[in-house]
Amino acid sequence: MSDESRPHRTAAVIPAAGRGVRLGPGAPKALRALGGTPMLVHAVRAMARSRAVSLVVVVAPPEGAAEVRLLLDEHTLPDRTEVLVVPGGETRQESVRAGLDALPADVTSVLVHDAARPLVPVDTVDSVVEALRAGAPAVVPGLPLADTVKEVGPGAPGRPEPVVATPERARLRAVQTPQGFDLPTLLRAHAEIALAGEGATDDAGMVERLGVTVVVVPGHDEAFKVTRPLDLVLAEAVLARRRATDAY
Numbered sequence: 001m002s003d004e005s006r007p008h009r010t011a012a013v014i015p016a017a018g019r020g021v022r023l024g025p026g027a028p029k030a031l032r033a034l035g036g037t038p039m040l041v042h043a044v045r046a047m048a049r050s051r052a053v054s055l056v057v058v059v060a061p062p063e064g065a066a067e068v069r070l071l072l073d074e075h076t077l078p079d080r081t082e083v084l085v086v087p088g089g090e091t092r093q094e095s096v097r098a099g100l101d102a103l104p105a106d107v108t109s110v111l112v113h114d115a116a117r118p119l120v121p122v123d124t125v126d127s128v129v130e131a132l133r134a135g136a137p138a139v140v141p142g143l144p145l146a147d148t149v150k151e152v153g154p155g156a157p158g159r160p161e162p163v164v165a166t167p168e169r170a171r172l173r174a175v176q177t178p179q180g181f182d183l184p185t186l187l188r189a190h191a192e193i194a195l196a197g198e199g200a201t202d203d204a205g206m207v208e209r210l211g212v213t214v215v216v217v218p219g220h221d222e223a224f225k226v227t228r229p230l231d232l233v234l235a236e237a238v239l240a241r242r243r244a245t246d247a248y
């Protein structure tokens with residue numbers, strides 16, 4: 001079968017195996033409640049809301065995969081969405097790799113989405129899918145920055161860090177998830193970059209190192225990552241507003 005006539009199947013991989021150290025003490029971050037529902041359930045629903053996504057692979061804390069399976073079975077998800085649960089690794093990169101390894105052979109493209117971004121709107125997910133279907137091998141949602149960013153150099157111990165550069169802000173984007181990929185490209189990036197022992201804070205960064213072009217589509221303010229306690233306050237407010245206005 002030629003590439004053009006090969007049917008598309010898009011899956012989502014949700015790394016959810018992190019501890020959430022920056023959020024403070026408590027259960028693993030993905031299992032903490034947001035509006036009374038675990039953050040992970042919001043993230044799975046956010047992916048399942050896209051009609052393009054028929055399979056979601058959740059990457060659970062290694063010791064908590066059975067608990068996560070039970071939890072997902074207790075919550076309503078669209079019937080057309082299959083949900084698999086696999087155990088994660090020590091780093092986000094290892095967890096994503098575990099999720100990719102669980103994908104069936106008919107999957108052609110994949111969205112990698114942080115459980116820690118529970119409120120991403122479906123339009124943002126669909127923009128990523130659309131750019132993939134238009135032929136981009138790698139797509140990230142991104143937003144312009146509101147702050148000026150400084151690059152700092154190593155300073156003397158105990159002294160303030162010295163600024164070494166101010167990148168031109170107009171050319172910077174804060175990137176979010178879901179990040180979308182042609183699956184063979186992302187598998188190659190994970191194989192080659194991990195083999196070289198290199199880390200990356202996002203999947204697109206690994207694909208960039210292969211020399212493959214990554215494109216940016218508009219992100220969304222509500223796709224922010226719940227990282228610190230104040231983010232949870234904001235997430236609760238956004239969710240409360242959605243529930244009050246659109247039967248969310």
Ligand SMILES: Nc1ccn([C@@H]2O[C@H](COP(=O)(O)OP(=O)(O)OP(=O)(O)O)[C@@H](O)[C@H]2O)c(=O)n1
Pocket residue numbers: 014015016017018019020021022023029030059088089090091092093095096113114115116117225226227
């Ligand atoms: N070993 C890991 C580490 C992170 N993640 C996931 O990667 C996403 C983004 O990571 P981050 O927000 O940094 O989550 P944590 O690692 O949990 O946060 P922290 O660094 O504060 O502990 C989260 O959904 C997290 O669950 C993962 O699946 N496996």
Ligand SMILES: C[C@](O)(CO)[C@H](O)COP(=O)(O)O
Pocket residue numbers: 092114174175176177201202203225
């Ligand atoms: C993937 C990511 O969400 C893109 O902004 C981000 O790099 C994850 O970083 P974290 O430190 O693992 O939360």
